[in-house]
Amino acid sequence: MMRKVVIAAGLFAASTAMGSAATLDTVKSRGTLVCGVSAGFAGFSAPDSQGNYKGLDVDYCRALAAGVLGDPNKVRYVALTAQNRFTALQSGEIDVLYRNSTQTYLRGVTLGLRQGPINFYDGQGFVVKKDLGVKELKDLKGATVCVAQGTTHEVTLGDYGRANGIDWKPLVFDRVDTMYQTFFGGRCDAMTQDASALAGAVTTAAPNPADYIVLPQTISKEPLGPFTRNGDEVWSDIITWLHYGLIEAEELGVTQANVDEMTKSTTPAIQRLLGTSGDLGSRLGLDNKWLVVAIKAGGNYGEIYERNVGKASPLKLERGLNGLWSKGGLMYAVPFK
Numbered sequence: 519m520m521r522k523v524v525i526a527a528g529l530f531a532a533s534t535a536m537g538s539a540a541t542l543d544t545v546k547s548r549g550t551l552v553c554g555v556s557a558g559f560a561g562f563s564a565p566d567s568q569g570n571y572k573g574l575d576v577d578y579c580r581a582l583a584a585g586v587l588g589d590p591n592k593v594r595y596v597a598l599t600a601q602n603r604f605t606a607l608q609s610g611e612i613d614v615l616y617r618n619s620t621q622t623y624l625r626g627v628t629l630g631l632r633q634g635p636i637n638f639y640d641g642q643g644f645v646v647k648k649d650l651g652v653k654e655l656k657d658l659k660g661a662t663v664c665v666a667q668g669t670t671h672e673v674t675l676g677d678y679g680r681a682n683g684i685d686w687k688p689l690v691f692d693r694v695d696t697m698y699q700t701f702f703g704g705r706c707d708a709m710t711q712d713a714s715a716l717a718g719a720v721t722t723a724a725p726n727p728a729d730y731i732v733l734p735q736t737i738s739k740e741p742l743g744p745f746t747r748n749g750d751e752v753w754s755d756i757i758t759w760l761h762y763g764l765i766e767a768e769e770l771g772v773t774q775a776n777v778d779e780m781t782k783s784t785t786p787a788i789q790r791l792l793g794t795s796g797d798l799g800s801r802l803g804l805d806n807k808w809l810v811v812a813i814k815a816g817g818n819y820g821e822i823y824e825r826n827v828g829k830a831s832p833l834k835l836e837r838g839l840n841g842l843w844s845k846g847g848l849m850y851a852v853p854f855k
Contacts, residue, residue, distance in 0.1 A: 541613050541746070541753035542586070542803055550592050553579035554612035557597035558695050560718030561827040561835075562618045562638075571595045574826040575616040577816040578637065578744070582614065582760055585808040590815035600668040601692060604629050607745055614757055615745040618712065620670045625745075632754045634744035635761040637819075639839035639848055641736030642671050643713035645720060648731050650707060655684065655735050661707035662687045664697050670740065671710050678737045698723045712740050714827060714835060721832045756802050763809040765851035766791050767818035769842060774817035777810055790854045798854060819849060 545551055555563035555575050563573040571579075580590035596612050607615045608630060618640075619625075621633040644663070646652045655678075663686045665672050672690060679686050689706055691697035701709040702724050709716065716732045724730050743761075746754040767773070770788050772780045781792050789795040793806035800806055816822055823840060824830045841847025 541750050542756065545586055545613055549587065550594050551579065551583040551587065552594050552596060552611070552613045553582070554596050554598050554603060554606055554615040554617055555579065556617045556694070557599075558698075559618055559715050560722040561714060561831060561833045562718070563595075563597075563616070564718075564722070572826070574638065574822055575618060577822045577826065578616050578760070579614075580815045581764065581812040581822075582757065584815035585760060585804060585812035586756065588805075588811055599693060600666055604631065604745070607631060607747060610747075613753075618715065618742045619745060620712075620740045621743055622670060629745075630748050631745045632748050632750075634746060634754065634757045636741040636743045636848075637761055638714070638742040640712040640714050640740040640742055642674055642710060642738040642740055643716050643736045644708045644710050644733045645701075645716045645730055646708045646733065647729055649729070652708070652733065655733065655737070656682070658686055658708055659684050660686065662689055662705070664689050664691065664701045664706035664709040666690070666694055666697055666711065667692045669711075670738065671712075674738045675710055712742070714833065717833045717835060718827075752803060756804070759802065760809075760812060761819075762851040763791060763812065763854070764819040764822065765842070765849050766854060767809070767813050768820040768849075769844070769851060772813060772818060774814060774821055777813045781807070781810060787854065796855070 555571060558564050559573065561573055563571055563575045565571050579593050579595065583593045584590040596606065598606055598617055603615055603617050603619065606612050618638070621636065626633050644655065652658060663675060665675050665688050667690045672688070675688055691700065697709065698719055700706060713732060713736055720727050720730045720732065744757050746757055770791065772788065772791065780788055781794055783789060790798060792810050793799050793808065797806055799808045823837065827833045827835045828837065837847055839848045841849060843850040
């Protein structure tokens with residue numbers, strides 16, 4: 519009996535190990551990373567005039583492809599809606615979901631998916647036309663509010679209205695681009711979404727951005743991050759440690775421009791991060807210097823942030839909660855040791 523139990527346990531462990539490496543093996547064999555993104559969130563994922571995807575989420579896809587395949591351009595982007603994003607991941611249509619998706623309890627325990635580390639702390643906000651004269655949310659009583667279907671925003675809008683006696687009238691859309699067209703066309707009094715997405719919408723979709731204001735109040739916590747499939751531990755660990763690597767690089771002053779020079783550093787933490795000591799990459803089935811290539815693709819977290827949504831971008835968002843822990847933010851890398 520004991521022998522059977524031991525053999526069964528060994529077989530289970532072996533099958534789990536084989537299953538956990540499935541996505542990594544598939545990506546390496548295919549030679550391309552298939553990354554699920556949004557089709558039109560300025561600053562996070564949106565095609566430019568040449569059809570090339572740009573944004574914070576896109577830069578994570580590029581860094582992942584660089585670290586795993588050695589080339590940040592070996593990515594095929596799949597534009598997904600709020601309704602089909604999780605199904606696409608569950609079915610294997612994509613390898614990883616980087617689509618400014620909020621992490622929640624129910625998504626974590628009911629979808630068969632694993633929530634990765636938070637790469638952007640956000641909150642649900644509202645945008646209105648300045649001449650509407652709205653100063654705070656209670657001024658929106660009776661207002662028509664544009665909101666996207668299948669999002670946490672739709673649920674939170676109803677919850678907040680009931681809890682605070684605000685009888686706004688939701689107008690629900692299955693496509694974000696249609697929602698933008700409708701709001702900026704004047705059919706809704708307000709539009710609700712992640713505050714960062716609203717800033718991007720005003721910048722890129724409003725006929726005259728100066729006519730609109732994103733209200734300062736937020737009504738929720740919206741921790742955004744990647745999703746992977748349950749039972750794929752090695753792949754999920756790669757996504758996790760990619761994020762921590764980009765944060766650690768910023769903490770240690772490793773940038774896109776100096777990463778090669780930094781491989782000569784005698785600082786133990788930098789040596790471990792960049793694979794010149796510790797053999798940490800090989801434990802994930804990757805080259806020990808995988809993070810060197812990932813950082814060269816687009817820089818550390820701070821560089822990715824500033825370029826896409828920060829002061830160097832049209833959105834010009836403050837770092838705020840997305841700053842390093844040492845500078846008053848929440849971004850904190852688990853040590854590489």
